[in-house]
Amino acid sequence: MKKRFAGLVNLFCFSSKSSFALKLNTFQTGILDKVSLCINFQYSIESFVKKERRAFIKKITLASLASALGAEIVFAKNLPKDYIPVFLEEQDSLKAFGKDSALKVLNDRPWNIETPIHLLDDKVTPADKMFVRNNGSIPDKIDISTWSLTLKGESVQKEKSYTLSELKNKFKNYTYQLTLECGGNGRGEFYPPTEGNQWGQGAVSCALWTGIRLKDLLEDVGIKKDAVYIGYHGVDAHLSGDPKKEAISRGIPIKKAMQDETLLAFQMNGKEIPMAHGYPLRLVAGGYPASASGKWLKAISVRNIVHDGAKMESPSYRVPIEPIEPGTQTAAENMRIIESMPVKSLITHPKSGAEFSIGKTLEIRGHAWAGEEEVSKVAYSIDFGATWQSCNLDKPVNRFAWQHFQTNIKFPKKGYYEIWVMATDENGNSQPMVVPGWNPKGYLNNACHRIAVKVS
Amino acid sequence: MKEEDIKRMIRFVSILGFLLLFLVLSSIGVVLMLQYQPDLVQGWLAKEKSRNSEQINEAFQDEWTPEKLEEVGLVEGEGLQLVLANCTNCHSAKLVTQNRFTREGWIQVIRWMQETQGFWELGENEDAIVDYLSTHFAPEAQGRRMPLEVEWYSLE
Numbered sequence: 099m100k101k102r103f104a105g106l107v108n109l110f111c112f113s114s115k116s117s118f119a120l121k122l123n124t125f126q127t128g129i130l131d132k133v134s135l136c137i138n139f140q141y142s143i144e145s146f147v148k149k150e151r152r153a154f155i156k157k158i159t160l161a162s163l164a165s166a167l168g169a170e171i172v173f174a175k176n177l178p179k180d181y182i183p184v185f186l187e188e189q190d191s192l193k194a195f196g197k198d199s200a201l202k203v204l205n206d207r208p209w210n211i212e213t214p215i216h217l218l219d220d221k222v223t224p225a226d227k228m229f230v231r232n233n234g235s236i237p238d239k240i241d242i243s244t245w246s247l248t249l250k251g252e253s254v255q256k257e258k259s260y261t262l263s264e265l266k267n268k269f270k271n272y273t274y275q276l277t278l279e280c281g282g283n284g285r286g287e288f289y290p291p292t293e294g295n296q297w298g299q300g301a302v303s304c305a306l307w308t309g310i311r312l313k314d315l316l317e318d319v320g321i322k323k324d325a326v327y328i329g330y331h332g333v334d335a336h337l338s339g340d341p342k343k344e345a346i347s348r349g350i351p352i353k354k355a356m357q358d359e360t361l362l363a364f365q366m367n368g369k370e371i372p373m374a375h376g377y378p379l380r381l382v383a384g385g386y387p388a389s390a391s392g393k394w395l396k397a398i399s400v401r402n403i404v405h406d407g408a409k410m411e412s413p414s415y416r417v418p419i420e421p422i423e424p425g426t427q428t429a430a431e432n433m434r435i436i437e438s439m440p441v442k443s444l445i446t447h448p449k450s451g452a453e454f455s456i457g458k459t460l461e462i463r464g465h466a467w468a469g470e471e472e473v474s475k476v477a478y479s480i481d482f483g484a485t486w487q488s489c490n491l492d493k494p495v496n497r498f499a500w501q502h503f504q505t506n507i508k509f510p511k512k513g514y515y516e517i518w519v520m521a522t523d524e525n526g527n528s529q530p531m532v533v534p535g536w537n538p539k540g541y542l543n544n545a546c547h548r549i550a551v552k553v554s
Numbered sequence: 555m556k557e558e559d560i561k562r563m564i565r566f567v568s569i570l571g572f573l574l575l576f577l578v579l580s581s582i583g584v585v586l587m588l589q590y591q592p593d594l595v596q597g598w599l600a601k602e603k604s605r606n607s608e609q610i611n612e613a614f615q616d617e618w619t620p621e622k623l624e625e626v627g628l629v630e631g632e633g634l635q636l637v638l639a640n641c642t643n644c645h646s647a648k649l650v651t652q653n654r655f656t657r658e659g660w661i662q663v664i665r666w667m668q669e670t671q672g673f674w675e676l677g678e679n680e681d682a683i684v685d686y687l688s689t690h691f692a693p694e695a696q697g698r699r700m701p702l703e704v705e706w707y708s709l710e
Binding site: 203204205206207208287289290291293294295296336337338339340343408411448449450451452453454458460516531532533545548549550551552 | 644645646648649652653654655656659662663666670671672673693695696697698699700702704705706707708709710
């Protein structure tokens with residue numbers, strides 16, 4: 099029944115371009131509140147992007163088209179009227195999200211957008227350069243005047259709701275810079291290939307998050323002794339359109355929830371959180387896979403079991419306990435939930451592919467992080483890992499914030515080089531030079547980042 | 555005369571109103587029936603579904619121009635229409651074309667979507683869909699790390 103119903107909803111979604119289905123939507127809003135909400139979400143995002151696109155197209159001339167493309171459009175005069183060149187579609191959606199045009203759209207339903215590494219050079223990641231990873235549809239309209247957060251579940255003393263302004267004003271506000279990296283960052287390098295968005299290395303960010311401590315809120319509501327986990331609930335709709343399904347509802351152990359830096363954030367980089375990143379309220383648990391930081395937060399369940407929401411189940415965001423042979427499967431009992439992310443580093447300057455003349459001193463810089471640990475050392479190699487030299491490394495501004503490294507390199511002779519960079523955490527764990535242990539969903543690839551340079 | 559006109563208009567408007575009410579109520583009824591009494595409408599729905607998927611197919615042909623196919627990375631081939639009709643309702647075609655699996659691998663992905671994501675049964679179409687995917691989106695052998703792909707530029 100469920101499946102058939104989802105299919106039906108899909109048919110509606112599909113035909114929502116016609117005005118008939120739209121009218122139908124409004125008629126049924128009363129009964130099928132959630133269903134039509136989902137339809138409307140999908141429709142509005144689609145129409146928003148289209149509208150943006152049309153507005154954009156109106157403003158441009160062929161000359162500006164050419165400059166946007168970075169090349170002359172040969173046979174431009176043959177373009178049919180109102181024909182929109184293929185390259186523009188992606189640019190328009192990026193523009194609608196307020197993203198830098200160089201970001202790469204991996205998937206537009208759900209939206210998954212990756213940042214090229216050289217654009218991660220800022221010490222604090224700005225909104226326009228922050229990767230997007232979504233599991234469901236981005237909500238369209240958020241009414242903050244009626245928005246509330248409900249604390250519920252087996253292990254709260256009593257269910258309690260808070261309005262946004264209560265949250266902001268009743269509890270002390272804190273600001274931390276927190277590293278959020280997608281658990282599947284680097285998946286594209288695993289072989290045999292694993293299912294999901296084929297991320298390069300750019301699904302990581304470190305922005306300034308402002309909000310209240312989750313532990314302050316949990317103390318206010320009162321939790322029972324048997325609490326072991328919290329789970330989040332957002333308003334993003336499941337892609338199948340089934341209103342009974344949550345797109346994603348993951349969570350964190352109580353010990354993580356009780357850390358000072360675990361926030362219910364309402365600001366990112368001193369401004370309201372952008373819609374794609376969880377406006378108006380987001381759980382932020384730095385150092386954990388970013389999927390633990392639930393967006394568009396409406397409720398938190400305090401659980402006496404490990405939270406069993408969508409994408410908590412195996413194999414989602416889990417890796418084998420006992421390592422397995424590449425390409426093989428393993429029992430759910432042999433899979434553990436990913437908690438702290440592994441040690442990793444990226445060269446954010448220069449962009450890979452730099453050509454320069456012999457004699458130049460090349461400055462390289464970038465960031466290193468190690469989940470919940472601190473990075474103690476960053477080294478680089480220009481001879482494919484045969485020898486390693488250390489880089490200057492800053493302390494983190496706070497726990498779970500990435501650290502910056504920098505060094506200057508002289509090259510011994512002309513030719514092709516790869517610069518590899520390897521971070522080591524305070525427990526002595528380093529990054530592997532090849533792709534690490536294969537796992538069924540392609541998580542936790544922290545192989546050394548490499549850039550190519552040519553000295554002439 | 556005038557009074558008669560007004561009366562006629564009132565009658566007309568009220569008929570329209572009743573019609574509208576009937577439409578709304580019947581559509582509510584249909585939806586409720588679908589939700590709570592699926593067995594009653596099973597046969598009807600099955601017919602509807604195939605008809606609808608034909609309609610979808612037609613619409614897809616309008617929407618899926620060769621340029622659009624190229625943009626998302628899909629290729630012409632036997633089974634393409636089935637892939638468009640079944641695999642792009644919930645998620646972007648780009649989620650398909652980013653991935654590479656063997657026949658068994660693609661079947662596993664389909665089962666996962668059916669078991670956890672509300673994806674429907676593919677019935678006799680499954681073979682053709684899996685054939686298409688495992689032919690055009692098969693894994694390519696590669697080492698533990700691939701050579702870097704480089705776009706060269708001059709650094710000042």
